[in-house]
Amino acid sequence: MVWREEFEQKIMETPVLDGIISKRPLRKKAGSRNYDENLMDEFIETHLGASLRKRNRTKEDLEKETETEAMIALSLGFPIDALLEEEIKAGVVSELGGKEQNDYIVVRNHILAKWRDNVRIWLSKEHIKETVSGEYEHLLSSAYDFLLYNGYINFGVSPPFTALIPEEASEGSVIIVGAGLAGLAAARQLLSFRFKVVVLEGRNRPGGRVYTQKMGRKGNFAAVDLGGSVITGIHANPLGVLARQLSIPLHKVRDKCPLYKPDGAPVDEEIDTKVELIFNKLLDKVTQLRQMMGGFANNISLGSVLETLRQLYAVAGSTDERQLLDWHFANLEYANAGCLTNLSAAYWDQDDPYEMGGDHCFLAGGNWRLVKALCEGVPIFYGKTVRTIRYGSEGVEVIAGEQMFQADMVLCTVPLGVLKKRTIRFEPELPEKKLAAIDRLGFGLLNKVAMVFPHAFWGEDLDTFGCLSKYSHTRGEFFLFYSYHTVSGGPALVALVAGEAAQYFEYRDPSTLLHQVLSILKGTAHV
Incomplete structure (x- = not known):
């Protein structure tokens, strides 16, 4: 009881990060990659200075634009105070560190921001020279060539x-x-x-695995992505650039995602919030443990660590809480496209630094466009x-x-x-x-059941909703539903199957699976 009380006390003291509760269908981990604007201001004043003048700009304008461009570059995956490893290998500056590197970073950020402002145009060196002082022309050429030949600018289908x-x-x-x-x-x-x-x-x-299928009959059709379907973060995502170039509308996946218990009743909001905090706290504990264990964590699965921690702190002990926690585990298996028992506790989140920021979106008409x-x-x-x-x-x-x-x-x-x-x-x-x-290197497994109905009976205000399972080993079975009625041209619904359930799915009869998912929908309240 002491462990549990201490753990729950820490949970209640843990601040809720922006978006942590509302964006669960697409969340992978507990933390969020936010940058500190105060640190950004300090960096601009201390390191970049005002030596790089863009023509016809006041000092105040320059500082504001430089800061804005740095933030844009950061959102695209570039460090604001350092070079990418690829830039270092390319020899973009004659000497690492110092004034030349700082000036190069400002020029690089300016080029990135200028093209992202209008991705439909071919940005030439001549265009950039109009806003960058001639004394930095060598840095302009170096930054432009690197960004062009590495596909950061002037790419796409415009x-x-x-x-x-x-x-x-x-x-x-x-x-x-x-x-x-x-x-x-x-x-x-x-x-x-x-x-x-x-x-x-x-x-x-x-x-390849991007495949949009037209489904339906008797005049009731929808275009459904049977493969890759969600654009997960649009800031640095080249798919977001293509959509802008083609003027294809993007529908932001709305945050609202109600959960329903196995009997169809809605999950209690208070328990929902509590268990989600427990889930995130458990992931935080995994991070702390692997730092303490060092190389010993390499051969231990994420699933075993999470279950050991759950038992150690005696949390999520009731049936409702355990089923909710299992839903979050299923969502984590969906994000990683694999069972938690097959994910390394040491490396399961090693790709987090490369995640793309911004909204998660559906593409109108499907990704085949x-x-x-x-x-x-x-x-x-x-x-x-x-x-x-x-x-x-x-x-x-x-x-x-x-x-x-x-x-x-x-x-x-x-x-x-x-x-x-x-x-x-x-x-x-x-x-x-x-x-x-x-x-x-491994690759994951995710299965789907795509359906088209006469109308969106689940509600047009929902893009996602989730269903809990009675048992841990079936937690990933139809645990999350995506609604495509806003972008597919018809009332389409896709049920996701992740983790161990996705593996079992491969051997089951399709008609049995369809009957099962329809039974879940029929028994769910308010859907």
């Missing part, structure tokens, strides 16, 4: 970009294996750099399943069926699962280091 693609290649030839988003984006970038490009796709459609735009002007051969890739100093040979394609280089963008199955033979074999990485 008509001016397509018009600038040269008709004749001069930089060599590249075969791209796979017409998913990665392959298509790479193809467009290489074409703009004057490479000759051809894309080989095994399926008879582009997009982005795929369609990326395909324009790209030579793609469908139904070409690649079996062999030969590479060497003289170039590459890619064999698909009875055909052989030759080029200077090959870029392989096939899914990790294809590489694991060794369905593509590389000659010579890939280096042992790469093979070991392919074997070590």
Whole structure:
């Protein structure tokens, strides 16, 4: 009881972070990546100074613009007081640290902000020179070239970009294996750099795991994303840029997400808030423990640590609380696309620094609209399943069926699962280091049941709602529902299956699954 009282006391003393309660369908961890505006002000005054003058700006204007541009760069994943590792490797400045680096950072941030202000235009060096003093022209060129050739500016599907693609290649030839988003984006970038490009796709459609299906009958249809569906953060997300360039509306996934118990009754708000705080506090404790354990945490699963902590602090002991906590565990398994028992306690959140900030959104009409735009002007051969890739100093040979394609280089963008199955033979074999990485790296599993109804009986004010399970091992079974009625053209609903339930889902009869999810919906109050 002492442990529990101490734990619950700490929970009540823990401040509720902005968005922590309301954004649970898309939340991955307890913390949030907020930057301190006071520290930003101090940094601008102390480190950047006012030596870099943009033309026709007062000192006060310069300081405000520099601060704003720094915040924009930060939201795009750039540090405000340092260089990216890629920038260091590229040698963007002659000496690390000091005035030149600080000035470079200001110029870099200015270029990023200027293009993000209007992503439909091709931003040239001449445009930037209009607002940057001539004495910093060498830094301008260095920053511009880095941002351009690493795909931070002047990318996408805006008509001016397509018009600038040269008709004749001069930089060599590249075969791209796979017409998913990665392959298509790479193809467009290489074409703009004057490479000759051809894309080989095994399926008879582009997009890879992005696939929008038209569903319904008798005049009641909806476009539903059966694969990747949510744009998770739009600040640094290139998909958000594509949507802006195409003027496609984005629907922000609204924060409201009511939860329902297994008997269909709504979850008590007070218990809901309490358990969510317990969940976040448990994750905080995991972070503290792994810091104390060091390398010993490498081979311990996140699931076992969370359950040990739950028992140690004797929290979420009642049936209602345990079912709620299981729902949050299921949501965490959804965010990580895997069972908590298969996630490392030491590394489960190692990708957090690379998460993209901003709203989570649905794309009106489905993500196929982005795929369609990326395909324009790209030579793609469908139904070409690649079996062999030969590479060497003289170039590459890619064999698909009875055909052989030759080029200077090959870029392989096939899914990790294809590489694991060794369905593509590389000659010579890939280096042992790469093979070991392919074997070590895992990929997740998420299943969906997509449905179209006569009307949105669950309420047009909801984008998400959740359902609790009686048992821990089925906690991920239809635990979250996404409503696409705002963007799909019809009353579509998608039920998500994560964690252990997603694995079991693979072996079950589809009609049985559909009957089960409909039973859950029929028994849920207020839906």
